[in-house]
Amino acid sequence: MRKRRKTVKLQRDAAHRRSLLANLTCSLIEHGRIRTTLAKAKALRPVAEKMVTLGKRGDLHARRQAVAFLQQKDAVKKLFAEIAPAAADRQGGYCRIIKLGARQSDSAPMALIEWVDAPVAEEVEETAEA
Structure with missing residues (x-):
């Protein structure tokens, strides 16, 4: 019998x-949002949401687990200081995937993945200046 695979291998x-x-x-x-292939975005969502769950816990062990996985202390600092408090009242579903269509060069399906609660500051400033 065929069993579903838990992880996508991404070759x-x-x-x-x-x-x-x-x-x-x-x-x-x-960055708050990134543009990547649809398969990578779908593989990224559970990982990113687990990191937000660690950030919502907020204790020292959760911070050390996040540093062990991400390997970047600045990203962990921003995760625990900005992103996790913004998602404090939400019980999951921290990321949103928006399909963009095919990439020009190789027709790979592209997607935009972003945080649901955190607005992207760079685009807000650009719109205010325009």
């Missing part, structure tokens, strides 16, 4: 996949 070995997801999570924390 990478385990160590490469883990570092890819950690780097994508750090980019999402830093």
Whole structure:
């Protein structure tokens, strides 16, 4: 009988996949939204939401677990200081995936993944200046 696979391999070995997801999570924390392929966005969402859950816990052990996975202290600091408090009243579903269509070069399906609660500050400032 066919069993569903829990993780999407993304054509990478385990160590490469883990570092890819950690780097994508750090980019999402830093920028608020990122543009990537649909498969990577779907693989990123559970990882990013687990990081927000650690941030909502807020204790020292959760912070150390986040640093161990993300490997970037600045991203962990922003996660615990800004993103987790913004999602404090939400019980899951911290990320949103918006499909964008096919990429021009290789027709890969693209998507935009962003935080639901945290507005993107860069775009708000650009619209205010215009």
